[in-house]
Amino acid sequence: MIHEAYDFAYVQEKWLPIWDALQPFKSGRTDDVRPKKYVLDMFPYPSGDLHMGHAEAYALGDVIARYWIQKGFNVMHPIGWDAFGLPAENAAIKRNEDPKIWTYENIAVQKASMRRFACSFDWDRVFNTCDPEYYKWNQWLFLQLHERGLAYRKDSAVNWCPSCQTVLANEQVVAGLCERCDTAVTKKKLNQWYFKITDYADRLLDDMVQLEGKWPEKVLMMQRNWIGRSTGANVSFHIEDRVEPITVYTTRPDTLYGATFMVVAADSELAAELAVGSGVEAEFLTYLEKIKADSDIDRLATDRPKTGVFLNRFAINPVNGARVQIWASDYVLAHYGTGAIMAVPAHDQRDLDFARAMNLPVTVVVDTGEEDPNSTGVATVGEGVSINSGSLNGLNRSDAITAINLQLESEGKGVPARNYRLRDWLVSRQRYWGTPIPIIHCQSCGEVPVPLDQLPLRLPSAEGLDLKPKGVSPLGAATQWLNVDCPRCGAAAKRDTDTMDTFVDSSWYYLRYPSSTNHNEPFSKQDMQTWLPVDQYVGGVTHAILHLLYSRFFTKVLNDMGMLEFNEPFTRLLNQGMVVMDGSAMSKSRGNLVRLSDELEHHGVDAIRLSMVFAGPPEDDVDWSDVSPSGSVKFLSRAWRLSGDVTSDIGIDFADGDVPLRKATHRALHDADFAVESFRFNVAIARVMELVNVTRKAIDTGCGPADAAVREAVEAIAIMLSLVAPFTAEEMWERLGHKPGVALAGWPIVNEKLLVADAVTAVVQINGKIKDRLEVSPTITDAELEANALSLPSIIEALVGVKIIKVVTRAPKIVNIVINS
RNA sequence: GUCCGGGUGGCGGAAUUGGCAGACGCGCUAGCUUGAGGUGCUAGUGCCCGCAAGGGCUUAGGGGUUCAAGUCCCCUUUCGGACACCA
Numbered sequence: 001m002i003h004e005a006y007d008f009a010y011v012q013e014k015w016l017p018i019w020d021a022l023q024p025f026k027s028g029r030t031d032d033v034r035p036k037k038y039v040l041d042m043f044p045y046p047s048g049d050l051h052m053g054h055a056e057a058y059a060l061g062d063v064i065a066r067y068w069i070q071k072g073f074n075v076m077h078p079i080g081w082d083a084f085g086l087p088a089e090n091a092a093i094k095r096n097e098d099p100k101i102w103t104y105e106n107i108a109v110q111k112a113s114m115r116r117f118a119c120s121f122d123w124d125r126v127f128n129t130c131d132p133e134y135y136k137w138n139q140w141l142f143l144q145l146h147e148r149g150l151a152y153r154k155d156s157a158v159n160w161c162p163s164c165q166t167v168l169a170n171e172q173v174v175a176g177l178c179e180r181c182d183t184a185v186t187k188k189k190l191n192q193w194y195f196k197i198t199d200y201a202d203r204l205l206d207d208m209v210q211l212e213g214k215w216p217e218k219v220l221m222m223q224r225n226w227i228g229r230s231t232g233a234n235v236s237f238h239i240e241d242r243v244e245p246i247t248v249y250t251t252r253p254d255t256l257y258g259a260t261f262m263v264v265a266a267d268s269e270l271a272a273e274l275a276v277g278s279g280v281e282a283e284f285l286t287y288l289e290k291i292k293a294d295s296d297i298d299r300l301a302t303d304r305p306k307t308g309v310f311l312n313r314f315a316i317n318p319v320n321g322a323r324v325q326i327w328a329s330d331y332v333l334a335h336y337g338t339g340a341i342m343a344v345p346a347h348d349q350r351d352l353d354f355a356r357a358m359n360l361p362v363t364v365v366v367d368t369g370e371e372d373p374n375s376t377g378v379a380t381v382g383e384g385v386s387i388n389s390g391s392l393n394g395l396n397r398s399d400a401i402t403a404i405n406l407q408l409e410s411e412g413k414g415v416p417a418r419n420y421r422l423r424d425w426l427v428s429r430q431r432y433w434g435t436p437i438p439i440i441h442c443q444s445c446g447e448v449p450v451p452l453d454q455l456p457l458r459l460p461s462a463e464g465l466d467l468k469p470k471g472v473s474p475l476g477a478a479t480q481w482l483n484v485d486c487p488r489c490g491a492a493a494k495r496d497t498d499t500m501d502t503f504v505d506s507s508w509y510y511l512r513y514p515s516s517t518n519h520n521e522p523f524s525k526q527d528m529q530t531w532l533p534v535d536q537y538v539g540g541v542t543h544a545i546l547h548l549l550y551s552r553f554f555t556k557v558l559n560d561m562g563m564l565e566f567n568e569p570f571t572r573l574l575n576q577g578m579v580v581m582d583g584s585a586m587s588k589s590r591g592n593l594v595r596l597s598d599e600l601e602h603h604g605v606d607a608i609r610l611s612m613v614f615a616g617p618p619e620d621d622v623d624w625s626d627v628s629p630s631g632s633v634k635f636l637s638r639a640w641r642l643s644g645d646v647t648s649d650i651g652i653d654f655a656d657g658d659v660p661l662r663k664a665t666h667r668a669l670h671d672a673d674f675a676v677e678s679f680r681f682n683v684a685i686a687r688v689m690e691l692v693n694v695t696r697k698a699i700d701t702g703c704g705p706a707d708a709a710v711r712e713a714v715e716a717i718a719i720m721l722s723l724v725a726p727f728t729a730e731e732m733w734e735r736l737g738h739k740p741g742v743a744l745a746g747w748p749i750v751n752e753k754l755l756v757a758d759a760v761t762a763v764v765q766i767n768g769k770i771k772d773r774l775e776v777s778p779t780i781t782d783a784e785l786e787a788n789a790l791s792l793p794s795i796i797e798a799l800v801g802v803k804i805i806k807v808v809t810r811a812p813k814i815v816n817i818v819i820n821s
Numbered sequence: 822g823u824c825c826g827g828g829u830g831g832c833g834g835a836a837u838u839g840g841c842a843g844a845c846g847c848g849c850u851a852g853c854u855u856g857a858g859g860u861g862c863u864a865g866u867g868c869c870c871g872c873a874a875g876g877g878c879u880u881a882g883g884g885g886u887u888c889a890a891g892u893c894c895c896c897u898u899u900c901g902g903a904c905a906c907c908a
Contacts, residue, residue, distance in 0.1 A: 005860090217825080217826090218825065218826070218902080218903080221824075221825055221826095221903085222824095222825085222903060222904080225823095225824070225825090225903075225904060226903095226904085228904095228907065230907075230908085232908080248908080249907095249908070250908060251907095251908065252908080263908090304906080306906090329906095330906085331906050331908095332906080332907095332908075333906075333907065333908090335907095336907045336908080337907075337908065341908050342908085343908085344908090348908065349822085349906095350906055350908075351908080353906095419907075419908090420907090421904095421907050541902090541903095544903085545903090614833090614834095614845085614846070615833065615834085616833060616834055617834085620833095620834095622833090623833080626832065626833050626834095626847080627833075627846095627847085628833090628846075628847050628848085630847095630859070631846065631847060631848095632846095634860095634861095635846080638861095671837085674837085680835090682833090682834070682835085682845080682846095683834095683835070683844085683845080685845075685846090686834095686835075686844065686845035686846075687844090687845080688845095689845055689846075690844080690845070693845095700862095761841075762841095763840080763841050765840090765841090765888085765889080767888080767889095768888070768889055770841065773841075805888085806888070807888085808840095808888045808889075810840065810889095813840055813841085814840050814841080814889085816840085816888050816889060817888090818888050818889095
């Protein structure tokens with residue numbers, strides 16, 4: 001028998017121009033009455049052409065967008081480019097040309113690839129963050145934050161990469177190394193711009209209840225840990241020969257009686273002040289030099305021995321009057337809490353390690369039933385009963401904390417307090433390819449915002465600028481651009497030369513799509529009401545903390561400004577896994593790189609999309625060595641072949657069709673629908689495959705190709721396939737006699753009556769072991785089923801001479817006969 | 822070290838949420854088909870014993886709850902991820 005051949009290359013070329021004309025994914029037509037859905041893929045960075053990872057992400061986002069369209073929603077599924085950033089700048093340095101050129105070239109390449117990949121994007125909303133029309137609003141937002149005191153400058157020790165010659169955010173430091181060049185990161189004191197995200201720590205934490213069950217639990221957990229709220233108390237210790245007391249932060253005020261020494265962060269101003277006149281100043285300075293030389297890698301080493309310097313000063317424990325030594329050490333962090341701690345070595349491992357190293361006293365004040373830390377070297381940190389603690393004796397931890405807090409507060413020696421790991425967001429970068437910070441520095445007026453009517457403040461041309469990193473921004477060399485008159489007093493002044501972290505760009509881009517052509521404001525209230533918040537966000541888990549946290553922060557700020565009526569930007573989040581090869585991430589150096597363009601050429605767009613989606617749950621990694629694109633091709637041609645076998649006319653009444661096949665079709669529609677809704681796309685595809693198999697059989701050996709049910713089944717297959725294999729589905733749709741496009745055909749209504757099975761198989765067990773089965777009506781009663789089961793010959797035989805203890809029946813599924821044996 | 826996830830055939834993975842474990846696919850085996858190797862079709866495929874009918878075992882390991890456990894509880898083990906001196 002000769003089979004028609006399915007030619008995916010031909011089909012792809014055929015439909016692209018037709019879809020271009022049809023524009024099935026244009027959103028927001030004024031006469032559109034469908035309810036809205038906003039489906040968003042994390043926008044790409046334009047570094048070269050799309051790779052396998054993009055293909056997976058966009059295939060998944062596309063399934064969701066196309067599904068909602070079939071379900072009758074007005075779907076906005078936009079795309080743009082996150083186009084500022086270091087890779088473009090580094091490429092520009094290498095090629096000695098403007099980063100703009102490289103960037104826009106790559107965007108054109110990616111855009112063409114996305115079209116060929118049949119992404120259901122609304123191309124009318126595209127923008128790039130490096131367009132002045134976009135970064136104008138970055139600057140506008142910066143000034144809004146500045147006006148509200150949420151953007152400010154301060155001196156602080158920042159992560160510094162000596163090789164890249166730039167500041168790094170905490171997230172760009174991986175295990176003490178620069179994520180880009182693997183150079184050991186050092187600290188440098190610099191004056192930098194910050195966004196005051198810490199003001200929003202509580203809301204970022206508390207508003208997460210809205211996301212519970214809608215975002216991956218893992219992401220919520222990571223954000224919680226990153227914000228790191230802890231509750232405890234600030235306790236004041238009187239210091240000998242010092243007027244001001246020192247306040248320490250502790251989460252365990254119940255162990256205050258066990259505080260046998262105090263430690264201040266060696267690199268804090270407090271330590272320096274205490275060292276003055278202590279007689280150990282020289283020793284202290286030597287120690288300070290030593291720890292400054294330590295890189296972050298040294299600091300991260302596990303089992304790092306505790307070091308420190310006794311400052312020859314003493315504090316008085318506020319509850320028992322004990323005179324305790326004050327030490328300076330690097331194991332206490334200057335920027336967390338108050339930069340000083342009370343050390344309770346019996347009940348904190350770090351303090352105990354330090355105490356043992358320095359021969360300091362250890363006093364047990366909580367009886368946990370474990371062995372004495374003095375002898376074991378293991379601090380007892382669990383629950384227990386207070387001992388050696390005056391009025392606290394006999395109390396459990398929470399009662400003791402309550403009691404001591406009350407006591408400290410009444411004596412004015414302490415207050416309940418909270419602390420956060422979260423720190424303010426360092427946003428300034430000393431690089432060229434980013435949004436210029438719209439501030440002018442004037443000798444007499446200080447920080448002066450660039451007037452709004454002068455936005456965008458464009459980047460000066462890269463021509464003539466040395467973009468190589470040297471620790472100061474290349475913008476400083478653009479003298480024409482740099483020197484301006486102060487907008488306030490008119491005196492000679494200079495522009496701020498730093499550019500913004502590109503995370504600023506991505507923290508609000510999702511608000512811009514609905515208003516992408518609005519020249520008067522970053523986004524309009526009307527558009528926000530129509531489209532936001534994002535109903536479904538799709539992207540990699542690599543952005544679990546920063547991008548998502550910053551976006552949530554911006555949303556809350558804009559909400560406070562009255563510009564948004566919601567306070568969480570992304571209602572639902574799906575984190576897709578990575579595409580790996582032979583168990584590890586693809587890379588040129590590892591030699592396991594699979595090129596997307598090669599795969600597309602060999603197997604076609606639909607088969608690659610299908611393989612990605614069918615490989616497993618979307619949040620799991622796909623190992624490309626486990627998937628079979630040729631299997632996908634085979635399945636797609638099987639499905640396509642069905643469309644050529646249908647002989648009934650378009651519009652035939654399905655109600656007359658073969659009932660078993662109709663039931664299979666409606667079951668598949670129902671189950672696939674449910675599976676897509678719960679992100680089990682691989683299962684949805686499995687149901688379509690089953691329907692293809694059943695339909696094939698019906699045509700060949702069942703009701704035959706002319707039966708109405710065959711047409712109904714094949715049309716349903718085309719519509720379901722349109723989510724993942726749009727070319728094949730469109731071709732099938734045409735062969736079935738329809739006009740394009742199948743993407744807008746609409747999900748067929750499931751007939752509930754056809755979901756009821758004619759008969760189901762009930763299982764009969766004896767003591768939980770299957771003994772027999774019987775076909776029964778799905779509506780059979782427990783009593784009937786039990787009677788039928790007990791009258792089965794095999795069961796009668798098995799029950800001879802035994803005593804039935806009880807029978808558990810769950811019609812129509814199971815009968816379990818419990819006997820004593 | 823702390824906090825999260827996971828462990829189901831040769832492989833990727835299903836299991837309507839406590840009710841027939843292994844859907845769907847890959848791979849493999851046999852046969853047919855196609856003018857001789859990326860075609861199509863049919864049948865088979867968790868493991869063990871058996872020619873067979875049939876029987877036994879099986880969701881990392883162990884224990885528990887239940888008429889019934891991949892699913893719930895406890896312990897052990899192992900892999901992966903995140904954070905990492907945060908008081």
